[in-house]
Amino acid sequence: MNRLEGRTAVVTGSGQGIGRAIALGLAREGASVVIAEINQETGLAAQEEIRQGGQKALAVNVDVSREDSVRSMVERCLAEFGRVDILVNNAGIYLVSSVEEMAEENWDRVIRTNLVGAFLCSRAVVPEFLKQGGGRIINISSSIGFYGARNGAHYAATKAGLIGFTKALALELALHNITVNAICPGLTDTAQPRGHRTEEEMYAKANVIAMRRIGQPGDHVGPAVFLASDAARFVTGQTILVDGGGVTG
Ligand SMILES: NC(=O)c1ccc[n+]([C@@H]2O[C@H](COP(=O)([O-])OP(=O)(O)OC[C@H]3O[C@@H](n4cnc5c(N)ncnc54)[C@H](O)[C@@H]3O)[C@@H](O)[C@H]2O)c1
Numbered sequence: 001m002n003r004l005e006g007r008t009a010v011v012t013g014s015g016q017g018i019g020r021a022i023a024l025g026l027a028r029e030g031a032s033v034v035i036a037e038i039n040q041e042t043g044l045a046a047q048e049e050i051r052q053g054g055q056k057a058l059a060v061n062v063d064v065s066r067e068d069s070v071r072s073m074v075e076r077c078l079a080e081f082g083r084v085d086i087l088v089n090n091a092g093i094y095l096v097s098s099v100e101e102m103a104e105e106n107w108d109r110v111i112r113t114n115l116v117g118a119f120l121c122s123r124a125v126v127p128e129f130l131k132q133g134g135g136r137i138i139n140i141s142s143s144i145g146f147y148g149a150r151n152g153a154h155y156a157a158t159k160a161g162l163i164g165f166t167k168a169l170a171l172e173l174a175l176h177n178i179t180v181n182a183i184c185p186g187l188t189d190t191a192q193p194r195g196h197r198t199e200e201e202m203y204a205k206a207n208v209i210a211m212r213r214i215g216q217p218g219d220h221v222g223p224a225v226f227l228a229s230d231a232a233r234f235v236t237g238q239t240i241l242v243d244g245g246g247v248t249g
Contacts (some may be wrong), residue, residue: 003229005030008081010074012064012121013091015042017190018140018217022088023057024050025221026228031086032056034077036121038063038091056081064091064117065109074124083132086228087125089118089162090140096196099153107154114158115165122169126178134177138227139166140220143186143243159184163239170237179236181227186243188215210245219244 004026014023015037027033027050035050035057037043043059050057058080062073077084092114095106118139129135144152145159163182170180187193187205194202206213223242226232 001028002030003225003231004086007085007228008032008034008077008083009086009088009228010034010036010077010084010121010125011088011090012036012062012117013038014088015039015046015059017192018185018188018220019088019090020046021217021221022090022224024053025218025225026086026088027053027055027057029225029229030055031228032081033058034073034081034084035059036062036064036073036091064089064121065112067120070117070120070124074121074128078128084125084128084135085132086136086138087121088138088140088224088228089121091117092140092158092192094152094155094192094196096151097154098151102154110154111158114155115161118162118165122180126173129173129178130176135179136228136232137166137169137178137180138224139180139182141166141182141184141239143184143241143246145184146241147247166239167237174236179227179232181232181235181237182239183220183223183227184239184241184243185220186215186241186246188217188219190217208247209243210248213244215242215244 009026009031011023013019035046047057047059063069141162142159166182
């Protein structure tokens with residue numbers, strides 16, 4: 001299908017995991033995709049995979065937590081594709097620590113990457129959306145934004161913050177044909193949870209999820225394509241939990 005033909009999407013943190021699956025999914029729908037990634041190696045690999053599938057892709061090395069880096073990433077996107085229609089704020093990090101033992105520097109690092117990064121990327125694309133007469137922002141929050149996480153207060157604060165940011169920005173941009181929505185993945189098998197859980201611990205979680213399995217990166221593609229497509233033109237300020245029915249015990 002070509003639901004996104006002629007559109008250009010920027011997907012941050014799309015060298016691996018959920019972002020990579022979303023970037024490939026948007027490309028399959030006809031979008032040209034900027035792989036906006038801090039890791040050059042994984043960014044280039046994702047770019048090659050999309051190009052091999054016959055779609056346009058450009059890997060751009062970016063640190064979403066730095067304004068200058070974000071601005072030059074958007075400039076590279078415009079120089080290559082001449083427009084930007086969709087922004088997926090997906091880049092994120094998870095550091096494990098109790099609040100008591102948390103270094104302020106780590107609190108700041110998580111906030112800057114997960115929350116300030118989404119603000120900087122959104123602010124950089126909105127002028128282009130306004131010139132073009134519309135656009136889509138999709139923020140990748142987390143079910144942890146609703147439920148919290150032991151030893152992840154900084155992460156939970158960013159993910160809850162992204163939900164508020166989504167609602168506020170949606171109101172601000174509603175009259176300009178720009179929608180802003182959030183997807184909240186539940187536990188999904190990527191490098192992020194594998195960094196702080198054993199495989200056994202991760203898969204044990206399946207027993208308390210309504211659908212009795214944890215997520216896979218591909219589970220988030222359909223909701224992202226929907227929110228990016230014309231089918232969702234009247235949907236804004238919304239948060240969709242994509243978590244297999246949640247933790248039900
Ligand atoms: N995996 C899960 O269980 C889960 C659940 C809920 C939400 N999420 C969220 O989904 C998003 C993707 O996570 P994932 O699970 O695929 O993790 P991941 O660690 O596999 O991918 C994150 C990507 O972001 C990139 N990145 C990190 N810092 C960056 C920066 N400053 N600038 C640009 N890129 C940067 C990384 O290099 C990596 O490619 C994150 O926002 C995460 O918080 C994940």
